[in-house]
Amino acid sequence: MSKHHVTTTINGEETEFLCETQETLLDVLRNTLNLTGSKEGCASGDCGACSVIADGTLVCSCLMLGVEAEGKTITTVEGIADGETLHPVQRQFLEHAALQCGFCTPGFIVATKALLDANPDPTEEEARYWLAGNLCRCTGYDKIIRAVMDAAAEMRGEARAA
Amino acid sequence: MNYIIPQSELKVVGTRPVRPDGVDKVTGRATFGADMTLAGMIWGKMLRSPHAHARIVAIDTSRALALPGVRAVVTAADFPDIASEEAFVGEGPMNFRDLSRNCLARDKVLYEGHAVAAVAAASQSVAEAALDLIDVTYEVLPHVIDVEAAMAAGAPILHEDMFTVGIEPKPTKPSNIAKRVAFAKGDAEAGFREADVIVEGRYTTQPVHQAYIEPHACLAQVAADGQAHIYSSTQGQFMVRAYCAKVLGWEIADIRSYPMEIGGGFGGKTLVYLEPVALALARKAGRPVKMVMTREEVFRASGPTSGAVIEVKIGARRDGSIVAAREVLKYQAGAFAGSPIGPGCMCGFAMYDLPNVDVVGYDVVSNRPKVAAYRAPGAPITSFAVESAMDDLARKLKIDPLALREMNGARDGSKTHYGVTHRDIGFLATLEAARSHPHYSAPLKPGQGRGVACGFWFNIGGESSGAVHVNEDGSISVVSGNPDIGGSRASMAMMAAEVLGVPIEHVRPIVGDTASIGFSHLTGGSRVTFATGMAVTQAAERVVDQLKQRAAQIWEIPAEAVEWKDGKAYPAGLNAGAFEPLSLAQIALKAGRTGGPISSEVTLNAQGAGPGFGCHICDVEVDSETGHVKILRYTAVQDVGKAIHPSYVEGQIQGGAAQGIGWALNEEYIYDKDGKMENAGFLDYRVPVASDLPLIEAVMVEVPNPRHPFGVRGVGEVPIVPPMAAVANAIRAATGLRMPDLPISPPKLRAALDAASGAKAA
Numbered sequence: 001m002s003k004h005h006v007t008t009t010i011n012g013e014e015t016e017f018l019c020e021t022q023e024t025l026l027d028v029l030r031n032t033l034n035l036t037g038s039k040e041g042c043a044s045g046d047c048g049a050c051s052v053i054a055d056g057t058l059v060c061s062c063l064m065l066g067v068e069a070e071g072k073t074i075t076t077v078e079g080i081a082d083g084e085t086l087h088p089v090q091r092q093f094l095e096h097a098a099l100q101c102g103f104c105t106p107g108f109i110v111a112t113k114a115l116l117d118a119n120p121d122p123t124e125e126e127a128r129y130w131l132a133g134n135l136c137r138c139t140g141y142d143k144i145i146r147a148v149m150d151a152a153a154e155m156r157g158e159a160r161a162a
Numbered sequence: 163m164n165y166i167i168p169q170s171e172l173k174v175v176g177t178r179p180v181r182p183d184g185v186d187k188v189t190g191r192a193t194f195g196a197d198m199t200l201a202g203m204i205w206g207k208m209l210r211s212p213h214a215h216a217r218i219v220a221i222d223t224s225r226a227l228a229l230p231g232v233r234a235v236v237t238a239a240d241f242p243d244i245a246s247e248e249a250f251v252g253e254g255p256m257n258f259r260d261l262s263r264n265c266l267a268r269d270k271v272l273y274e275g276h277a278v279a280a281v282a283a284a285s286q287s288v289a290e291a292a293l294d295l296i297d298v299t300y301e302v303l304p305h306v307i308d309v310e311a312a313m314a315a316g317a318p319i320l321h322e323d324m325f326t327v328g329i330e331p332k333p334t335k336p337s338n339i340a341k342r343v344a345f346a347k348g349d350a351e352a353g354f355r356e357a358d359v360i361v362e363g364r365y366t367t368q369p370v371h372q373a374y375i376e377p378h379a380c381l382a383q384v385a386a387d388g389q390a391h392i393y394s395s396t397q398g399q400f401m402v403r404a405y406c407a408k409v410l411g412w413e414i415a416d417i418r419s420y421p422m423e424i425g426g427g428f429g430g431k432t433l434v435y436l437e438p439v440a441l442a443l444a445r446k447a448g449r450p451v452k453m454v455m456t457r458e459e460v461f462r463a464s465g466p467t468s469g470a471v472i473e474v475k476i477g478a479r480r481d482g483s484i485v486a487a488r489e490v491l492k493y494q495a496g497a498f499a500g501s502p503i504g505p506g507c508m509c510g511f512a513m514y515d516l517p518n519v520d521v522v523g524y525d526v527v528s529n530r531p532k533v534a535a536y537r538a539p540g541a542p543i544t545s546f547a548v549e550s551a552m553d554d555l556a557r558k559l560k561i562d563p564l565a566l567r568e569m570n571g572a573r574d575g576s577k578t579h580y581g582v583t584h585r586d587i588g589f590l591a592t593l594e595a596a597r598s599h600p601h602y603s604a605p606l607k608p609g610q611g612r613g614v615a616c617g618f619w620f621n622i623g624g625e626s627s628g629a630v631h632v633n634e635d636g637s638i639s640v641v642s643g644n645p646d647i648g649g650s651r652a653s654m655a656m657m658a659a660e661v662l663g664v665p666i667e668h669v670r671p672i673v674g675d676t677a678s679i680g681f682s683h684l685t686g687g688s689r690v691t692f693a694t695g696m697a698v699t700q701a702a703e704r705v706v707d708q709l710k711q712r713a714a715q716i717w718e719i720p721a722e723a724v725e726w727k728d729g730k731a732y733p734a735g736l737n738a739g740a741f742e743p744l745s746l747a748q749i750a751l752k753a754g755r756t757g758g759p760i761s762s763e764v765t766l767n768a769q770g771a772g773p774g775f776g777c778h779i780c781d782v783e784v785d786s787e788t789g790h791v792k793i794l795r796y797t798a799v800q801d802v803g804k805a806i807h808p809s810y811v812e813g814q815i816q817g818g819a820a821q822g823i824g825w826a827l828n829e830e831y832i833y834d835k836d837g838k839m840e841n842a843g844f845l846d847y848r849v850p851v852a853s854d855l856p857l858i859e860a861v862m863v864e865v866p867n868p869r870h871p872f873g874v875r876g877v878g879e880v881p882i883v884p885p886m887a888a889v890a891n892a893i894r895a896a897t898g899l900r901m902p903d904l905p906i907s908p909p910k911l912r913a914a915l916d917a918a919s920g921a922k923a924a
Contacts, residue, residue, distance in 0.1 A: 020287060027286075036197040037190015039425070041375040042457040046844035049375055077190035090188040094180045097809035100648040100817065102187030103376040103425025109188055128852040135844060137373050137426050138648060139813055140820030141852040142860075 195395025214837025353486025376425020398684025611896025617883025643682025688876020822885025
């Protein structure tokens, strides 16, 4: 079985990899590129733990083939912080204790960044519907929503919202 | 020592620092079960039964072994056929023989998804292709899914050697009823004769899955001399080690078990599925083997908790005092005995001080996956029934539902129907906090309804180990033997920091593997902050004693003349002011010259876990056209003992409530006529998503547990107990309909609404 050669940009770095036809982008990220921050919770696009941003669009990397990454710009959870400086979304998740086991957290971080890139001032309801594709079984979403609203406020340069 | 003191006198405990493992988890660096890799690693995959019940006539693996890239295939024939032997794991009974046969079927498959064989190959795609080349010949047998059908005469029998335990004389015919249990207090018959009002109901609940987002995963390595390493996502690395050793027939000391970060468990990772199989494959292949379940496998072959049928009868005097209560519970165990029927029989009425109680329970096998513990195992099911009936009773008596519970509520000295007497409990304080919360008296709009319900869980202690090491620079390492499933590293570090008088930032907590720390019972039963926290607290106290002794040595004064305050040694008594205080770092620097490393490991068997109580208030609105229930407002009040890190205690309460809301409204296992699960994925097995829920207010009532140095009670399990009845009671208030069958899904509620309006029209 011959493999495909793919050239793409991941977290700002030009990246090349070989993958089998049926391999998903998530498989490639985790097993070939050792970017294990993106998680597999379902492999069917229902849980959002593998969320990445591809050319500005939030996608489940389990629903995208590795070969489809050709020429695209991909941001994974590993690319959200600026070096050692956490993104406001990451910091607010920590301050609000918006994680328990932490398995869904990478997906939520990526999905929240995508939300706030698209809509810097979401209502609580908009945030809840945007994040409805990310499952969390630990928190009941309460602290996640508070973290998202406060991250939005912080990024708008306001004080605390929630 | 005792730290049950006002919050104002505590420096670390009761505050809300960022958790020590937090940055790893928001940046993707944390290493979970499936994230580990070893050089030369290959992939393992499991072949599973397509039948609900069948005899395995033959397994031919030759075609699979011939496929290039395949390194090993194992079946039950590669494992010892072990004898029946009970092992206690903390949240429920476990039989090693059943465990072994659940890991790989022997003779018969007992449910769709039951593991039959496993293959290890160079890549995932080769391993998958190899599964198709394993030829299994089955003789399909009649199956049974429903609990009462499994109990009926003439039902297909799963285990020819299962004779109901707890019936005299011993039955002569095999049965699917593994066990009958009974608890009684007083004389229920006589009690009912005194009753002015009686409520009765028959309730059903469906199996629900723990639905942790991380599927089971492990990586196994076995050296030529038999020394094995197993890395896995588990609630107990010592449990993994012991179970693997038993199932494989190896010595415990030959297995080193590493707990990876765990992506949720809720009780579902308190046993092994993949680990012994991965070890067997790794040994056969001579290569490290990684196995990861798919979501479909998680649904079909792990967890869930029992579905059940419960009958409840409660009798009371006109003034509200309950005179008698009766309950019959039939719990599904799945394919092997071991439903949480015991706690089911105990928890329903544990909150109340009742003179006459009669409870009977049945543990019933059927052709479903073997149940696993799920958060307060058994309690949510029984409490859905009892708390629904309590609501009906309050209505019939025209008494406020919280007042009814207060009148009959357990207090200090109340003796339960299972023989335990409650001490130092916070049930009445919890009820009072719920009653005085603004939510309880907030106005509702037409079409909306409010429900309340309560819940109880024992909480446990048990064997735990904790170590505190003073590093050369005075920083502190804390090691515990319990996987951190919801922030326990933070609470361990906080308790150590409080005792040592140092800032939390100087304390780094880690979870040790089985060779790095003494034996610890698994993370479950809401025991870790209580029991392992006790071990860590004691270890920190012993370290303080050592630090004082070292300072005394440096000053050449008696150790009794040294005081430890704010992370420093002070000369005290006659020597007060005689020397400059010595900081932890200064003492650490001289440790080599004053007797060697400063550290302490404490192993204990913690007793005195305080039970927990919760009371939830839920407002709903019902869409009469679709039957959809919207949760408008939710408040969860709980007696938490002492909240070490209040944010993570709130998180437990909120998360438990959300799981209970899912159980109440959406979640269920759906089977077709062939006994195959029809909804083995997150699209069709719908757990609550962010847009399904409101903010959930967690109210912490702190009634300290006097048997823990900081007053801790377990908090993780109580919050899943009340929600199903709280939601059902709110729906009852909004619609006038008592919905006794879970889940109260839109089609079910709509049908009930249609039937009710039809009846009204007619």
